[in-house]
Amino acid sequence: MFGFLIKRLLLLVPVFLAVSLIIFMIVRFVPGDPIDNLVQIGSTEEQKAELIASYGLDKPLPVQYGIWFAKMMQGDLGEAMILRRPVADLIAQNLPHSLILGSLALLFSTIVGVATGALAAIWRDSWLDRAVMTIILLGSTVPSFWLGLLMILLFAVQLGWFPVSGARSWSALVLPVLTIGIGGVALVARVTRAAMIEISRKDFVMMLHAKGVPPTEIQLKHVLRHALLPVVTILSLRIGWILGGAVTIEYVFARPGLGSLLITSLNQRDYPVVQGCLLMLAIAVILGTLIGDILQALMDPRLREGLN
Amino acid sequence: MALLSVSDISVSIGRLTPLDRIAFSIDPGEIVGVVGESGSGKSLTAMAVMGLLPLIGGKISGGSVHFAEFELTTLTEARYRALRGRRVALISQNPMTSLDPVRRVGEQIDQVSMMHLGLGKVEARARSVEMMQQLRIPEAKIVHGNYPHQLSGGMKQRIVIAMALVANPELIIADEPTTALDVTIQAQIIQIMTEMARARNVALMLITHDMGVVAQACDRVVVLYAGRVAEMNTVDAIFADPKHPYTKSLIGCIPVEGLPPGGLKGIAGNVPGVLNYPKGCRFHPRCTRAIARCGDEVPLLRASGAGTVACHLAEVSA
Numbered sequence: 001m002f003g004f005l006i007k008r009l010l011l012l013v014p015v016f017l018a019v020s021l022i023i024f025m026i027v028r029f030v031p032g033d034p035i036d037n038l039v040q041i042g043s044t045e046e047q048k049a050e051l052i053a054s055y056g057l058d059k060p061l062p063v064q065y066g067i068w069f070a071k072m073m074q075g076d077l078g079e080a081m082i083l084r085r086p087v088a089d090l091i092a093q094n095l096p097h098s099l100i101l102g103s104l105a106l107l108f109s110t111i112v113g114v115a116t117g118a119l120a121a122i123w124r125d126s127w128l129d130r131a132v133m134t135i136i137l138l139g140s141t142v143p144s145f146w147l148g149l150l151m152i153l154l155f156a157v158q159l160g161w162f163p164v165s166g167a168r169s170w171s172a173l174v175l176p177v178l179t180i181g182i183g184g185v186a187l188v189a190r191v192t193r194a195a196m197i198e199i200s201r202k203d204f205v206m207m208l209h210a211k212g213v214p215p216t217e218i219q220l221k222h223v224l225r226h227a228l229l230p231v232v233t234i235l236s237l238r239i240g241w242i243l244g245g246a247v248t249i250e251y252v253f254a255r256p257g258l259g260s261l262l263i264t265s266l267n268q269r270d271y272p273v274v275q276g277c278l279l280m281l282a283i284a285v286i287l288g289t290l291i292g293d294i295l296q297a298l299m300d301p302r303l304r305e306g307l308n
Numbered sequence: 309m310a311l312l313s314v315s316d317i318s319v320s321i322g323r324l325t326p327l328d329r330i331a332f333s334i335d336p337g338e339i340v341g342v343v344g345e346s347g348s349g350k351s352l353t354a355m356a357v358m359g360l361l362p363l364i365g366g367k368i369s370g371g372s373v374h375f376a377e378f379e380l381t382t383l384t385e386a387r388y389r390a391l392r393g394r395r396v397a398l399i400s401q402n403p404m405t406s407l408d409p410v411r412r413v414g415e416q417i418d419q420v421s422m423m424h425l426g427l428g429k430v431e432a433r434a435r436s437v438e439m440m441q442q443l444r445i446p447e448a449k450i451v452h453g454n455y456p457h458q459l460s461g462g463m464k465q466r467i468v469i470a471m472a473l474v475a476n477p478e479l480i481i482a483d484e485p486t487t488a489l490d491v492t493i494q495a496q497i498i499q500i501m502t503e504m505a506r507a508r509n510v511a512l513m514l515i516t517h518d519m520g521v522v523a524q525a526c527d528r529v530v531v532l533y534a535g536r537v538a539e540m541n542t543v544d545a546i547f548a549d550p551k552h553p554y555t556k557s558l559i560g561c562i563p564v565e566g567l568p569p570g571g572l573k574g575i576a577g578n579v580p581g582v583l584n585y586p587k588g589c590r591f592h593p594r595c596t597r598a599i600a601r602c603g604d605e606v607p608l609l610r611a612s613g614a615g616t617v618a619c620h621l622a623e624v625s626a
Contacts, residue, residue: 203405210358210400211420211471212393222408300410301455 004297004304012286019282020072024065026278027271038081055081072279078272080265087276090261095280098250098257101176102242108181110235113188114228120189121196121227122219132189139186148179148252165254176253180246184238191234195227229296236292240285310374311336311511312357312479317371317381319349319356321364326582327352329371330537331609332530336478337509339502341522341543343558344532347579350515351401353532354483357513358398359388376478394424397472399482399501403464403489407456413467414440414452417474424475439470443500462493466500473504480505481513486521498525520562523547531555534579534590541615551617553595589620597621 039048052058056067071078077087120132155175156164163172199205200223208218247259258277265273297304310333319327327349334340342350355361356368359380373380375396400406407416417436421427427435433452440448443466456464465485472480482501486494502525505512514526522529522543529546531538531554539552550556560573577594580586586593592602607618
């Protein structure tokens with residue numbers, strides 16, 4: 001297990017380098033020039049050139065990348081052009097909101113998804129299974145931003161149970177968590193159910209029946225355990241998606257967070273902020289898959305050895 | 309009195325009836341071979357006795373199965389479960405896939421004695437290790453903590469056999485226990501299984517397609533063909549004087565010493581699938597001695613010498 005960890009961690013280095021390079025390039029290739037937003041109307045070409053030079057934008061791209069990367073490693077993500085504050089501060093201010101929302105949504109979709117998927121698999125082809133599958137189909141096809149708007153209309157405006165928007169109280173988290181989580185519930189339930197049904201047909205499960213193990217124990221202690229492997233895979237891929245996918249939801253609910261910060265700074269072509277946000281999302285994806293791999297290795301002895 | 313007596317059971321899966329009035333019995337401590345080619349219904353017979361047909365969507369649609377003091381066809385699922393692994397155990401075809409890949413093999417043996425004998429973790433472990441040692445698993449204590457993928461096929465099959473034996477059952481059903489193994493360890497596994505069965509007076513229903521294995525290990529034989537019993541007799545009698553043409557052909561398939569190259573006979577054609585069982589005797593299209601009657605009339609099982617046979621051409625003892 002120790003050797004596995006070391007290997008897996010070393011693998012992160014090239015991945016991180018590649019990701020940082022891609023983020024750096026993407027932002028450079030987006031059409032539109034942020035300097036246009038900064039120069040005062042009526043300023044001369046010289047004044048504009050001076051402004052460009054002050055941000056280091058006159059240097060060749062490889063040099064720009066080098067400077068950015070070196071500073072990033074020291075925790076300096078540069079200064080926001082529009083908001084005129086360190087990017088690291090902006091992220092530190094917004095990230096916790098996204099993390100709370102994201103982890104609650106992840107927790108919600110895991111618990112509810114695994115439970116409903118397992119129930120549907122155990123009582124396969126019953127009315128319960130059909131009901132769950134129908135809801136799953138709805139949950140995975142409805143766009144989340146639209147679902148968010150519907151929930152605001154029903155639970156916030158009509159019934160007044162929860163605040164319409166903002167992040168001032170814990171109750172303000174309920175609707176956004178549900179909105180993001182429902183898609184995840186559908187996904188997790190579908191994967192859990194399919195995996196459990198497939199694993200139930202395996203020889204070793206038949207053997208457990210032949211040993212006289214009660215069916216519910218077979219399903220919960222043996223089959224579900226195997227079914228969790230693919231669930232961990234999709235969840236670990238979803239960690240980044242939830243943090244970044246919360247973009248539209250944060251917007252719909254007017255919540256502060258990484259997504260809102262990213263949208264605002266994209267609109268203003270605030271390069272350093274966009275870069276910082278993308279970097280955070282990329283790190284979330286990388287950490288997500290890392291955690292997923294470690295969990296899977298803990299759950300399956302064959303994986304531990306395959307990578308050793 | 310017979311330990312297991314299967315009386316005219318038919319098995320249906322959906323609208324199909326792959327097993328048609330199978331009947332045979334096994335005495336305590338007896339080793340009975342159930343032989344036939346693939347598709348003759350051997351494994352279904354095993355599933356029927358174990359009560360596992362519902363797992364593949366099948367059921368016993370007629371006949372009865374007596375085991376010890378129980379009528380299995382009307383037994384409640386909970387009481388059936390108490391028998392499985394405790395009094396009737398299964399050794400499955402493929403040891404590669406019969407063990408849970410994410411659990412230590414020892415725990416999988418412990419599970420049986422903890423569940424059925426009420427042993428605690430420590431006692432169960434000691435019992436498993438002892439069982440493994442009896443099955444000549446080297447370094448049993450270490451192997452107990454191994455995962456299935458760390459063991460060879462022969463070792464895995466020994467683990468499966470240990471799982472079957474650990475609760476001291478009265479009957480073990482071994483469904484082609486060596487088919488998935490290397491030829492070199494097949495004989496070893498058969499030998500160790502029959503040895504253990506004899507030593508502990510456990511009845512063994514040994515399903516195989518290999519008449520050679522039957523000759524080596526069994527007391528009696530049941531020959532199945534296309535979901536029906538073709539012939540039943542003691543091993544000595546069946547090899548000395550096979551009554552059914554199918555049994556003769558199966559015996560002809562055993563390689564013997566001094567056989568010239570190309571001299572080994574097979575049986576022409578294939579076992580018919582359940583969808584196109586022929587009328588009359590199901591073997592007649594492949595039978596070299598078939599007469600007109602064989603295609604029309606189903607031959608009934610009749611006593612013939614010490615055994616029984618279902619063939620119009622076999623001479624019958626009055």
